[in-house]
Amino acid sequence: MMSLPTEIFVLLLRNILEKRKEMSGKISIAEKWQKVREKFSVIWIADGSTLEQLRKSLKASEKESGKLAGRIMMIVEAFTQVPVTVWYQKNERCNDKVWVEQLINELPTSGLLVVDLGFFSFPWFDLTRMRGKTSYQIKQVLSAGKLY
Numbered sequence: 001m002m003s004l005p006t007e008i009f010v011l012l013l014r015n016i017l018e019k020r021k022e023m024s025g026k027i028s029i030a031e032k033w034q035k036v037r038e039k040f041s042v043i044w045i046a047d048g049s050t051l052e053q054l055r056k057s058l059k060a061s062e063k064e065s066g067k068l069a070g071r072i073m074m075i076v077e078a079f080t081q082v083p084v085t086v087w088y089q090k091n092e093r094c095n096d097k098v099w100v101e102q103l104i105n106e107l108p109t110s111g112l113l114v115v116d117l118g119f120f121s122f123p124w125f126d127l128t129r130m131r132g133k134t135s136y137q138i139k140q141v142l143s144a145g146k147l148y
Helices: 006-023 031-039 051-057 096-106
Strands: 043-050 071-077 083-089 112-114
Touching: 006 083, 043 096, 071 096, 083 096
Parallel strands: 043 112
Antiparallel strands: 043 071, 071 083
């Protein structure tokens, strides 16, 4: 598998995902999530990782030589963890924000996308916690409470 070019692997995986979408039927969701699910056309989770880090996390064979280059972005359906799509970027030093436009274009109207702080970008978020290195200035406190 290490000798298979990453671009070919990603293309193969995309084709499998398309076939999977065609075969999937009605998704059954636990009752406690029904109200949440009804508010959105889809609920997806997106996360990116370097391929080399994935190999280490999966404890791939230490005998394999070479380093896996690039980053991969996976989008899965929140309730079933069924993959929606996958993207590949050759540059392993880039961050998840390189996929922002693709994510926005791919997400259906009224869809909810759950992401981590890899997507931290002022023009693009509605609610997230601040990164430790974020600098800001409080202009006015609108509300304060125990949980916010």
